[in-house]
Amino acid sequence: MLQACGVEKFHVPVERVAVARLKDCPEDFIVAEVDPAGEATDAQTYKLPIPRTPTNSCGEVGSVQTVLSTATELNRGQCGGSAGDSEKHINVALPMDDSLNESLLETLLEVFGSKREAVAQYSSCAAARNLLFPTKEHDIGVFNERAEREQLHRAMKVSVPHLRSETRRHREATAGPVNIALDGDSAHICRDGDGGAIDYHIIVSYDCEFLLLSHLLGESVADALVAWNASVPQGPPLHLTAKFPVTASKEVRRSFHEVMSKRYPRITCRVSNGQVVIRGSSSGFGKRQRVDGNRETVGFTHLLIRKRNLDIMELRMLLAEHFCVPIDAVCTAGMKDKCAVTYQRCSVPCTRQLRHPREEESGIDGDVPLRLTWTDDLSSYVEILQTSGPHSAPVGIGELKGNMFHIRLRDVRGITPSELMQRSCRLEKEGFLNYFGQQRFSEHAECFMDHIGVHILGGRWPEAVRCLLRGAPELYDLFPTHMEPRYVPARLRDARCIVQALNRLHRTRYTTLTRADVTECTQLWRDVCRDALQAVPYAFRVLWLCGAQSLIFNRLLSMLHGPQLPVTLPLLGYNVSVEGGVRSAVDKVLMELNLGTVDEFAQRKKVLGVGMPGALRATVVRPVGCSVSFTTVEGGSSDVFDATLSFFLPSSSYATIFLREVLGCDTWW
Template structure:
């Protein structure tokens, strides 16, 4: 087939959608058979997906291992999901001389046992050892008399200006304590100044210590008393492990919320806040206090690692069967029932919703017995769990060999104006794809096709740091009148997160998590950043991967339309035939030379294209230029594919243009379709259905394989 004929078979029907995205109808085919029409996914039973593990075994097969090994079973962690008690049951603290027992109301992220310390510490660069922290230093013993007097005068001047309500005009005033060569002495002096004058901050400039007004102290004084602000900043600077600070009782929910927002916004990487209802309050005066505590820090990682070794984390593996349930909804439901958070679940791949799917999963901090105890509740949600057993570690994305599919395609018909025998057409199509393969597009389910907002649009907004826009896109309703879409419509009209939360059904776990966070932090840029953190990392990065996948689909179609099946100069090819192309190192990626093109050194099945990220190379031909034009079109010319505010890094990868199905088997079956007419008569028609089974490599889509077989978009 020459290049011009190849282009004809690409079916480039460039239909422009309102969001200017190219839909599947515009994407190329690689084979030249005619195809046929039919209906897939008439019901979940018509589309069965079974994961194939790394050993090549179907995950729904029985496992001979015992449900759990008694020698490995550890004491059950106390993490039942009771929001008013988790982790702080019967917590007591002192305020003055009165001891109070409090009921906890969550106002921070869930704690995770033995997690690696990844939070940045808000510390003075010259740290103080624990022994030195416990000593009490007076500034008189650290500074000469003249410097000490000048520092006291500087502090008094700042306080007088603040107390007189006059603004500090011009640049912030500074006072230099001088140069201190000894690092340990500098650290002690930093702490001593801040402890005596919490309304001042100290900054290190090489060996010099400079003192400035603490504007955050002044801001806090607008919310709480100066006494409280004074004590809070002293507490903050002391950084004593396991210590807590408590603000005075406060009966105003709105005011408490403002204090929460201030502390979390300014010091959220250092401390967390929680609200406690006082146990001893007079009738009709239910005061609540806000308690602050330090987050676990990276410098405690070694200690926590030892603790983890002493008390090994529990991992329970199981096979999840679900029917017509979105995977993230399934994980959210299981998390609630087991008293863990969604990120405690790990899996090898995301599975379809409108299907019956079987996949391997691992949940941490849950014993096999506890999982078995909720089997009946799980079954009410069209799910089941089996092959439950203890394992030593979690799963990771991509940790599978592939998937097996059993599919029924109903109502088979010839293409329009095709008079050839339908059975012959079906046989021809299957054999064609079996031998030549299919274009390895990402499937429509990756983008939420058919919806007003697609996942790739949300991903593009996140890549551009448009977090508020991304939230609103996520909560954009469909043109349906049901509780979920009525709630979303209400949110876009009012931006009332609390009211929307009362309307959103319980089963919409992701939507509710986002709304709860928006209610807590507000619908500002900072609030929306916090809201995205209500999703596990795998969910946040899913949207960015969706955008990269959309661009890859377009790139593959453009590549085939431009060069056909020839391997040309500037193409990228995979040198590792047995490797996983999506985890291919750059050392195994080769740029085709002019001589190699002339010698036909490589075949089309070796050609790969980059999936966008910061660690990929582009083709050196028209396709490479096309990538740059698309990035420019989408406003990503300078994008580094890192979103620090959401802790997302996207290195990118490579993906083969073509893939082939394995172990294909099929059967044609005649079925009687009864048509009931208006007058009550019955007309029976014989229709043809195709039962087809095959295996696909990891990250390949059955709907795309069927699209190539049938030459029909779904």
């Protein structure tokens, strides 16, 4: 499978191939980032640098500690539960409005009953699988002034959220001359015999969407959503947890997510294993930006974190949700392995919107770090160990000296401990080929020509979509009828993302799309695929296109490996010139990938909105400070042993490639 990533050659060939188990648990693969000053971030004495230029805004913001304290309180379960036990979690005081006088409220209570009664009635119908929830309407009067109607609608949403109001126009026949009724900028003309003056009636009925949320999450959580939504954009960040009925059908879950996305577009919601995590920011999770231009930014908070069993996107999502910033505003110095325990630095923008009045409180209590847990797996989490800020700049990509690795190989077979020691020492002297490792690519890759980023670079949009769905290949053949995220396994995050984008486009802009368009790959289907790929979050597109650049480099390195191997090879981009004997090899690689010529490639400054700069990358890298310790396997044979390797690699070098050369085997770890 490594050949599908362009990894083919060995820099130091070996006579005997060894095998071993790696990453049985994340603790077998420990990575500690080494900062630009050369300090390892896992050291007990390590401290994040303090800001070089203190600013007056630091005291105003109260650092990120106040944000941590706010979220910590919410994490303790202030909100959550189901309809039966929600009241013991939170009591939400919904604001009243003068437009709803006591007489009107009494009338609505008499006609529709209380909110609790309506929720109980809805839950009874749901339990009996009776989809025909009783509906009734009540006309509360005529309101011909637009401002008056708008005020009443707003008051209804907050004061009686289990009810909904709508405006209906009614004509009253008259025998007089022509009547003109003004509605904002438009005028309605009613002639004799055709109608009369227009009256605007407010009609009230049950809000079944609110009742659905109350039934599934609990009345208190539904109230909290209404109250928070009414406070936007001045309100604080939102964090709610609740139990979701495990017996809910797919249709119920689908309806729930549709209601949440329609009513609360500024809220993100994840459901897993009967647990709902709801987070919201009045600033929203907007499009890509290091700093949200709609908020007054006062710097960046740098974080020292320890993550366990999370990839880079999951890390960003957790931090973005916690600090209520866009996902792309979470910056890291580099990507780290998923099945590992890693120590690294991150940054998030701190804004005035994230202030909290109790600035003296701390989100990190003594030696106990704040832990953010991934919903699907409680053993996957990120811990915030330190904070520092505000800094004038975020943590930049590549802003590290390298990484220190402590890796345990289990059940090493095929070589002796002394041979393993000799190979490690030899590689420390001679180095190994600086391939991009398997983590850079999709684990479903079977051929070096079938990569998402390669298809995107070639403008082959349907092929890129099919490639993204490689984990669920039958789904593509069922488009557009099954073009919905609920048909995609939850573990296939990239696939769910593209299907969600396709579904949105199909419902809004490309409603005429048919199965024949997909089968015959018509221009309409190609346009849909292109626009869907463009609509995927920027962070995903960057990973795909960086993977394509990495594949080209790996293929080039395999092709040119030998005595005349250059010291560096290009990562192709618009700012890199390719000259001499390397140019013909690059042309050959681009030709086999159907990506045109070097000159054509260099003209692409952006692809799907992602910049395509290039760089020069070393072809051979040497580990530093290699050490090996051995452990005898209990109950095992004498020729089987465990080994722990510790070594330092410069940034952008892969430990799995080093282990490949040590063992002499092509294993997909």
